[in-house]
Amino acid sequence: MLPTITTIPLQHLASGDRLFLQLYQFTGQLGKKVYIQSNLHGGELAGNAVIHQVMEWLGKLEPEQLFGEVWLVPVCNPVGVNQRSHHYSPGRFNPYDGENWNRIFWTYEPSPEELVEFAKSCESYSLADIQQRYRQQIREAFEQLGEELHTQAGVPYTERYRYQLQSLCLDADYVIDLHTSSDQGGDFLFYFQGRESSAAMFLLETAVLLDDQDGGAFDEAFIKPWLALEECFGEMGRSLQFDIEAWTLELGTGMQLQPNSVQNGVRGIKNYLMQQGIVAEAGMSGATTQFASRKQLKRYYAPMGGMIQRQLPWQSGAIGTTPLPNPQL
Numbered sequence: 001m002l003p004t005i006t007t008i009p010l011q012h013l014a015s016g017d018r019l020f021l022q023l024y025q026f027t028g029q030l031g032k033k034v035y036i037q038s039n040l041h042g043g044e045l046a047g048n049a050v051i052h053q054v055m056e057w058l059g060k061l062e063p064e065q066l067f068g069e070v071w072l073v074p075v076c077n078p079v080g081v082n083q084r085s086h087h088y089s090p091g092r093f094n095p096y097d098g099e100n101w102n103r104i105f106w107t108y109e110p111s112p113e114e115l116v117e118f119a120k121s122c123e124s125y126s127l128a129d130i131q132q133r134y135r136q137q138i139r140e141a142f143e144q145l146g147e148e149l150h151t152q153a154g155v156p157y158t159e160r161y162r163y164q165l166q167s168l169c170l171d172a173d174y175v176i177d178l179h180t181s182s183d184q185g186g187d188f189l190f191y192f193q194g195r196e197s198s199a200a201m202f203l204l205e206t207a208v209l210l211d212d213q214d215g216g217a218f219d220e221a222f223i224k225p226w227l228a229l230e231e232c233f234g235e236m237g238r239s240l241q242f243d244i245e246a247w248t249l250e251l252g253t254g255m256q257l258q259p260n261s262v263q264n265g266v267r268g269i270k271n272y273l274m275q276q277g278i279v280a281e282a283g284m285s286g287a288t289t290q291f292a293s294r295k296q297l298k299r300y301y302a303p304m305g306g307m308i309q310r311q312l313p314w315q316s317g318a319i320g321t322t323p324l325p326n327p328q329l
């Protein structure tokens, strides 16, 4: 099965060069839509290799083996990817305004009163019908945003860019955003409330609940309106969960394609697509994912500048460790 490839213009540079988004769409039988992207932070390259291998795998399938669509954008932020300073990439932040590229996204945020009114109007509806109606509301708000962008003068690039990127996943069921640490890091994923069983499908050792959100992240912008509606229904005495999921996978170290991290990402995404019934192959279950919450994470700061030397020998598989030639030094 070959993907449909679409090239979407993004930016016209002073040099005359143009930047584009390249979208790869695999379409099978009727089913759900999965959206996968990487390189939102320009120096975080592992996801690019992961998408490459996932596309090779999807390409070997017959259309009858795919239930739904998988959309992939390997280089979802060409401006960030092209940022380099010698061998280093400062591609985490927009060089024009200093904003973190993963804190810029628009989210649909109805007021509490509007949410209650909507929930009440859906009391006799099935979960699928509520999902369809709410999606329509999100779409209408997004279209309104688009009209404002197209009619106003002086719209910054960031706003046009985020609108373009989010337009690709607004109607998705599952969104996967691939990152790495900016520095050294392990392999884990961020997940949202109530999605533990799906989180385990990625077969990673650790999943961190995003219970401490700082706003505007890509995954959060996608799922937040749905979580708000679930909470609203819960307060009204109807417990429900929409079949909507958003994930951020963290796959190792920035500016590197660490083979283990790439392999973990590929294995996780393939298994997720199989377990969710998007790809008709048997996946693996029984993962021993450990769950933690973001509020439990502890940051450490050095009390003063200086050098850090490890006192313990490097252990294979330990998060955030790097082998030293001689641990005694």
Ligand SMILES: [Zn+2]
Residues within 6 Å of the ligand: 040, 041, 044, 102, 179, 180
């Ligand atoms: Zn990142």
